[in-house]
Amino acid sequence: MAKNNAQPQKAGIAGLFRHQIMIPIAALLLLVLFNLIADPSFFKITLGNNSDGNPVLSGYLITIIDSGSELAILALGMTLVTAASGGQDISVGAGIAIAGSVLLRVLCGTETSPETLHAPVIVAFLVSCLVAMLFGAFNGSLVAFFKIQPMIATLILFTAGRSIAAWINNNQLPNVNERSFSYYGTYIPGIPIPTPFFIALACFLVTWLLLRFTTLGLYVQSVGINEKTSRLNGLNPELIKLLTYILLGLCVAIAALIKVSRLSTINYSVIAKDIEMDAILAVALGGNALGGGKFSMSSSVLGAYVIQFLTTTLYKFQVKADALPAYKAVVVIILVVMSAPAVREKFSILIKKLRSDKTAAQNS
Amino acid sequence: MSIVKRRSGELRAPTKMTDTNLLTMITICVFVAMYIFAVLFLKKGFLKPQTFFNILNANAALIILACGMSLVMITGGIDISVGGVTALVSMSCAVYLDHKGGSLPMAVLMAVGIGLAFGLVQGYLVAYLEIQPFIVTLAGMFFARGATTIVYNKPFNVANEDFVKLKATRILIPYMGTYNKRGKYIPAYIEIGVIVAIALAILLFVLLKWAKPGRNFYAVGGNRQSALMLGVNVKRTIFFSHLICGLMAGIGGFVYFMHVGSGSPQHASGAEMNAIASSIIGGTMLTGGVGNIIGTVFGVLSLALIQNIVSSAGLDDAWWTGITVAGMLCIFLVVQSIIIARRKKANAAAAKQ
Numbered sequence: 001m002a003k004n005n006a007q008p009q010k011a012g013i014a015g016l017f018r019h020q021i022m023i024p025i026a027a028l029l030l031l032v033l034f035n036l037i038a039d040p041s042f043f044k045i046t047l048g049n050n051s052d053g054n055p056v057l058s059g060y061l062i063t064i065i066d067s068g069s070e071l072a073i074l075a076l077g078m079t080l081v082t083a084a085s086g087g088q089d090i091s092v093g094a095g096i097a098i099a100g101s102v103l104l105r106v107l108c109g110t111e112t113s114p115e116t117l118h119a120p121v122i123v124a125f126l127v128s129c130l131v132a133m134l135f136g137a138f139n140g141s142l143v144a145f146f147k148i149q150p151m152i153a154t155l156i157l158f159t160a161g162r163s164i165a166a167w168i169n170n171n172q173l174p175n176v177n178e179r180s181f182s183y184y185g186t187y188i189p190g191i192p193i194p195t196p197f198f199i200a201l202a203c204f205l206v207t208w209l210l211l212r213f214t215t216l217g218l219y220v221q222s223v224g225i226n227e228k229t230s231r232l233n234g235l236n237p238e239l240i241k242l243l244t245y246i247l248l249g250l251c252v253a254i255a256a257l258i259k260v261s262r263l264s265t266i267n268y269s270v271i272a273k274d275i276e277m278d279a280i281l282a283v284a285l286g287g288n289a290l291g292g293g294k295f296s297m298s299s300s301v302l303g304a305y306v307i308q309f310l311t312t313t314l315y316k317f318q319v320k321a322d323a324l325p326a327y328k329a330v331v332v333i334i335l336v337v338m339s340a341p342a343v344r345e346k347f348s349i350l351i352k353k354l355r356s357d358k359t360a361a362q363n364s
Numbered sequence: 365m366s367i368v369k370r371r372s373g374e375l376r377a378p379t380k381m382t383d384t385n386l387l388t389m390i391t392i393c394v395f396v397a398m399y400i401f402a403v404l405f406l407k408k409g410f411l412k413p414q415t416f417f418n419i420l421n422a423n424a425a426l427i428i429l430a431c432g433m434s435l436v437m438i439t440g441g442i443d444i445s446v447g448g449v450t451a452l453v454s455m456s457c458a459v460y461l462d463h464k465g466g467s468l469p470m471a472v473l474m475a476v477g478i479g480l481a482f483g484l485v486q487g488y489l490v491a492y493l494e495i496q497p498f499i500v501t502l503a504g505m506f507f508a509r510g511a512t513t514i515v516y517n518k519p520f521n522v523a524n525e526d527f528v529k530l531k532a533t534r535i536l537i538p539y540m541g542t543y544n545k546r547g548k549y550i551p552a553y554i555e556i557g558v559i560v561a562i563a564l565a566i567l568l569f570v571l572l573k574w575a576k577p578g579r580n581f582y583a584v585g586g587n588r589q590s591a592l593m594l595g596v597n598v599k600r601t602i603f604f605s606h607l608i609c610g611l612m613a614g615i616g617g618f619v620y621f622m623h624v625g626s627g628s629p630q631h632a633s634g635a636e637m638n639a640i641a642s643s644i645i646g647g648t649m650l651t652g653g654v655g656n657i658i659g660t661v662f663g664v665l666s667l668a669l670i671q672n673i674v675s676s677a678g679l680d681d682a683w684w685t686g687i688t689v690a691g692m693l694c695i696f697l698v699v700q701s702i703i704i705a706r707r708k709k710a711n712a713a714a715a716k717q
Binding site for chain 2: 148156167291330340
């Protein structure tokens with residue numbers, strides 16, 4: 001207690017809330033608790049066989065780690081962008097449409113349903129990475145060199161992205177018949193855990209290593225906290241911002257591979273719809289300041305899975321897909337209100353007051 | 365021109381025109397140039413006044429939304445919930461009129477009420493709890509979209525008699541009609557929504573230009589700190605900007621409803637982006653403090669005109685619209701950013717002397 005009093009900023013419950021990763025963990029616990037009370041069968045995992053006779057795990061938890069993967073991958077890039085430029089990229093959904101379209105274009109050529117693939121998947125994936133990174137660089141250069149607010153700069157691609165995606169494939173919806181292509185989005189035969197989870201895990205590990213063994217994380221944070229000071233310290237803020245957007249482009253391409261592979265085809269107007277909202281939400285839920293600066297990658301990734309947990313929970317309770325955003329919006333508002341500095345201040349004043357009342361009562 | 369002089373005199377800007385007027389001028393010139401281009405090189409349809417009136421009819425709601433948006437953007441914020449509110453308003457009014465047998469005046473009140481409620485909540489969260497406007501209004505947009513499907517989830521046409529009568533009301537404009545091939549006179553017309561839109565635009569223009577509360581919006585957007593020092597109630601100004609934007613979204617939603625005459629969860633999808641794009645094209649700066657309602661109106665018209673031109677030039681595949689709008693937005697953003705960078709440099713040079 002004495003220690004807490006010496007550091008009033010970190011006192012009691014308010015101090016707990018200040019630990020970044022506590023926010024997604026608390027949200028996760030709340031959701032778990034809610035599901036435990038409402039229907040414990042939510043956590044049941046069964047081992048069954050899919051239509052090809054391969055063993056697969058099924059259950060709501062598996063759904064969460066499966067379909068939350070794209071979100072987690074996007075959250076990695078989005079966290080970097082948020083930290084460096086103090087804004088978010090709202091074109092990730094449109095970016096996925098473009099990258100997916102390029103992927104299918106390289107795989108299928110101009111045919112709608114070719115018997116054999118025109119190029120190996122890895123080549124197609126690399127090309128789509130390149131295109132997605134180019135679009136990332138476009139966003140990044142608008143933000144970094146032309147000093148346009150990130151959300152507005154990415155609004156351009158948000159408006160045009162799905163149109164460009166349709167244009168790349170001449171508005172055709174190519175279909176990939178190759179069986180092995182669907183492994184990236186579903187299951188590899190013999191492994192009962194969905195592949196997207198492994199891809200997300202790999203991405204997270206690579207990012208973690210990148211942040212651990214290079215100075216990227218430090219540079220991104222310093223640019224986000226104070227651009228002028230970082231320039232005076234010899235950094236190049238424009239280049240670092242641009243780099244974060246290119247990295248996000250890479251994440252978008254990986255997410256697009258998973259998304260397209262799930263269905264073996266693409267629907268330009270529906271693919272990854274509203275995913276930008278979820279990705280921003282994941283970053284916010286991870287407790288990262290949306291105005292830039294310090295960030296925690298693991299919090300964001302956990303935040304992404306919590307969002308998916310929430311989505312799956314809502315689906316389980318028969319909420320229609322169209323009405324989903326309304327409930328999510330309420331959750332967002334509660335979260336941002338709770339983490340708003342003005343509210344926190346009032347909260348800590350309240351706690352201090354309660355404590356001083358208590359000590360006063362004890363003294364008397 | 366006297367306004368220009370007075371404004372630049374106040375600011376003591378080293379250049380003759382203020383940012384606001386310069387950007388507005390660019391927009392108006394671009395619009396006029398595009399229209400002349402359309403008249404000269406494309407089908408002769410652009411010469412008919414009705415082509416212009418049709419653009420107005422189809423975009424009256426967007427003008428209202430964009431005016432509200434400009435106000436928020438001048439204050440330095442953003443509101444992306446307007447499209448969602450529009451959809452929610454048209455769906456609620458449709459359900460109220462058709463399924464509940466409601467009356468028209470109550471429907472109008474409801475539209476305004478929904479808009480005000482959104483503005484109130486978002487304004488409070490942004491101004492007094494100091495949460496980023498983008499996040500608050502993003503949540504508002506998703507809430508409105510979700511609520512629309514909760515109200516009713518299928519598109520349907522409204523058959524309420526009063527409403528159908530109101531929807532069909534056309535205001536004829538004398539001397540602007542054209543004769544068709546058989547020599548029959550076809551009068552030119554506009555819809556009621558256009559009158560509402562123009563009235564609101566003029567009202568907001570006057571408010572922003574000459575009224576003290578209006579000038580506060582510019583002060584807050586230009587520099588929050590100095591506005592506070594000058595005794596402007598910053599929080600209340602931001603709150604009111606969102607409140608007015610919500611109100612405009614409510615009215616815009618009803619005008620949109622009057623134009624389409626149906627309720628659907630897919631209504632006004634992307635309207636927020638169009639409204640933001642129009643404001644930007646109209647010369648409203650994202651950084652706040654610069655903007656003009658006249659410019660915004662021309663921004664909406666330019667956006668609609670370029671879509672018309674693209675489709676009548678033969679590029680009528682669905683994706684061209686998205687690409688041209690984005691291209692136009694991109695060009696205007698870059699031009700703005702360059703202009704502002706040059707201004708800053710000039711100002712800094714002037715300050716050194």
